[in-house]
Amino acid sequence: MGRSGQSHILAIGGGSFRASERHGFIEASALLRYALDLTGQDRPKLGLLATATGDDSDWLLKMYGAFRDWDVEISHLTVFPMPNVEDPREWILSQDVIYVSGGSVANLAALWRLHGLDEAFEEAWRAGVVLSGQSAGALCWHVGGNTDSFGPTLRTWADGLGLLPYSCGVHYNSDPQRRTLLHESVASGELPGGYAADEGVALHYVGTEFIQAVTVDPKGYAYRVEHDGTGGVKEFRIEPRLLTS
Numbered sequence: 001m002g003r004s005g006q007s008h009i010l011a012i013g014g015g016s017f018r019a020s021e022r023h024g025f026i027e028a029s030a031l032l033r034y035a036l037d038l039t040g041q042d043r044p045k046l047g048l049l050a051t052a053t054g055d056d057s058d059w060l061l062k063m064y065g066a067f068r069d070w071d072v073e074i075s076h077l078t079v080f081p082m083p084n085v086e087d088p089r090e091w092i093l094s095q096d097v098i099y100v101s102g103g104s105v106a107n108l109a110a111l112w113r114l115h116g117l118d119e120a121f122e123e124a125w126r127a128g129v130v131l132s133g134q135s136a137g138a139l140c141w142h143v144g145g146n147t148d149s150f151g152p153t154l155r156t157w158a159d160g161l162g163l164l165p166y167s168c169g170v171h172y173n174s175d176p177q178r179r180t181l182l183h184e185s186v187a188s189g190e191l192p193g194g195y196a197a198d199e200g201v202a203l204h205y206v207g208t209e210f211i212q213a214v215t216v217d218p219k220g221y222a223y224r225v226e227h228d229g230t231g232g233v234k235e236f237r238i239e240p241r242l243l244t245s
Helices: 030-037 057-066 088-094 105-114 117-127 176-188
Strands: 008-012 017-019 026-028 045-049 073-077 097-100 130-134 144-147 155-157 167-169 194-197 201-206 209-215 222-227 233-238
Touching: 008 030, 008 194, 017 057, 026 057, 030 097, 030 130, 030 201, 045 057, 045 088, 057 073, 073 088, 088 117, 105 117, 105 144, 117 130, 144 176, 155 176, 167 176, 167 222, 176 194, 176 222, 176 233, 194 201, 209 222
Parallel strands: 008 130, 045 073, 045 097, 097 130, 144 167, 167 194
Antiparallel strands: 008 201, 017 026, 144 155, 194 222, 201 209, 222 233
């Protein structure tokens, strides 16, 4: 089967991986099975990026291991100390699904632009490559959100790739700073209205339209955050679809 012809983004608030019973391993959660299924491929090509961690080799190895029992063809792209593939754009366009790990979204965006990856990702998205990622790897596709890229106190960040014309909130129920700052940023106009996801929850967009939220946590929710027109915000809770592993 070929690509669907639609542009998909799966922005994950947390919970892409879980600890395995086998010591030292992690396992990919049903959220990533959902992302892979969006490709329509029997054996999808999965491209991993850990730019936001400085291309940490240990984390890349753990991610490879997380898919050891899955029928996927895995490769990765690094930019330290130089790109590990001859043509990063060609590599990105050759994947069926991209997964971007968490870390520093501010550093990620700066390095992607330096290497022209921002334009390559937009081209791939329009061509039907599924874009996914957690935390920094979720924020990056939006206009922005809030981040600890600059220190433990969160700061508003509005320098995302902007494929999705919204703000994004991640780790929404596990970090008490997240909701407060997102509300303040939307209320002030620093960020546009947008969507947020609890741990274990992912936001699924087709094109630029939010379609649904999916979750691996029965207690997790997604949210729509909008300016209320009077200097405040309105937040609407979205019931996600529960995925089974």
